[in-house]
């Protein structure tokens with residue numbers, strides 16, 4: 078993370094609060110119920126603790142009555158009178174047992190409900206982050222590393238979600254501490270004020286000698302990001318890592334990242350332990366000073382002194398736990414803030430969708446003066462092209478000319494900066510995105526093969542395809558030729574990104590996958606470039622022989638597209654030529670010279 082600790086503190090200060098408010102808005106009623114249970118437990122704790130008073134007083138002076146009792150004692154006498162029981166040593170012990178039972182039952186329910194809420198919230202935050210990410214535009218994925226995205230979805234959310242229950246635990250401890258304080262204030266206000274002042278002083282001292290939790294927490298979050306990034310790079314690029322002997326570098330980077338993670342985590346844990354122990358120590362000293370002052374300067378009864386001291390002894394660990402919880406929350410807040418940033422970013426970058434249903438059938442697709450820029454550099458400038466139903470239209474041209482970009486715009490992976498793409502004259506951006514994509518089957522230049530069975534990979538666009546349909550698509554894309562040799566046939570698992578297949582086999586699987594969708598518009602982006610030219614010609618022939626499917630094909634090997642109804646030559650983002658193979662040859666332009674060089 079960039080920026081100094083001060084900058085980070087400023088940014089985080091504002092964002093911290095906003096993140097906490099956002100967390101509080103998740104299931105407010107449940108959160109409130111947990112808070113109420115905690116308050117109930119705290120109130121009962123105070124009452125239970127006050128039972129020391131009647132027990133000590135009765136043990137000292139016999140049975141209590143309304144006439145000789147005052148203060149807390151009078152409250153007990155009245156309560157016992159109300160339920161019609163005498164206040165004796167035995168009934169007092171019975172009373173405290175009942176009160177404490179209910180108090181711990183409430184605490185148990187509160188922590189159970191907190192755990193449920195925590196896991197619910199983690200599920201909510203993780204799903205929200207992941208689903209939002211999946212719905213974001215492709216440009217978001219272009220600009221972010223997949224490792225950063227995975228880290229946001231898996232790791233950040235885990236730490237971030239913990240903030241909710243940690244905040245509720247802090248609330249429970251705080252309410253409990255307030256209960257002890259009220260008892261103290263009632264019995265010995267001066268001493269309690271003194272105790273609070275000492276607590277404040279101790280907190281101030283302890284918190285100011287160590288760095289804030291969010292600074293160390295931020296470092297843990299950074300180190301986590303680097304870890305994820307390195308592992309992913311090493312694993313995804315394993316072949317090049319090995320061939321180019323990058324393994325030493327990857328391992329060094331990993332060691333650096335894990336060292337950073339370990340040292341930041343240890344630092345965070347050490348600081349927490351320091352806060353804990355320094356607190357305990359300083360509080361023990363403060364407590365004994367208070368006892369000394371109480372015995373020397375404040376004449377209170379033995380029973381009251383017992384209750385007061387008990388309350389202060391119970392207060393001390395609560396206070397130190399609150400401090401350490403707050404420190405942990407501060408450490409986790411950077412994760413939460415980053416998670417929310419991620420969620421907001423992907424929400425803003427949600428893919429735009431229209432509402433209309435695409436026309437059926439689609440008779441004509443057209444690009445009208447389409448301009449597109451990825452970053453600053455224009456990639457398409459004033460592109461006009463069209464494809465009629467059933468036509469075979471081809472795009473050729475030098476590498477980097479913008480052909481794949483045209484295909485991506487057609488699938489609405491990106492939106493044009495200006496101009497229109499239309500289907501039967503209506504802008505495709507008006508159509509429901511999902512419905513529009515179901516009209517297109519696309520074989521991309523580098524199709525992704527999932528580490529699943531061949532059948533899974535074939536049917537990703539047509540989950541309800543029958544065996545006969547699968548067989549037909551496999552035949553058209555010539556998958557059947559290698560399917561027979563696969564150990565488990567359609568059930569063969571293809572490995573990470575189809576590692577068990579050759580380049581040409583991967584392309585054939587991707588082609589069969591597209592054919593199975595039965596979409597009326599087939600976009601082939603260098604879909605058969607890894608096949609030998611005979612196989613390529615065979616496959617093209619069988620695709621072109623099918624009914625009224627519109628085929629838009631991008632090809633480097635011009636022989637593949639020589640029988641196209643129309644060929645567009647794309648150069649530097651412009652359509653520079655259009656026509657049939659013969660027309661373009663007689664024009665003696667770019668196409669003709671490319672053709673000549675491929676035949677040479």
Ligand SMILES: Nc1ncnc2c1ncn2[C@@H]1O[C@H](COP(=O)(O)OP(=O)(O)OP(=O)(O)O)[C@@H](O)[C@H]1O
Nearest residue numbers: 219451452456475476477478479480481482483522
């Ligand atoms: N996701 C992206 N982000 C930024 N720039 C991109 C992106 N994809 C492509 N480009 C750039 O856009 C230009 C056109 O790329 P495109 O892939 O459309 O060309 P192409 O004609 O299909 O090339 P090839 O024949 O090599 O596949 C290139 O300069 C490329 O660097």
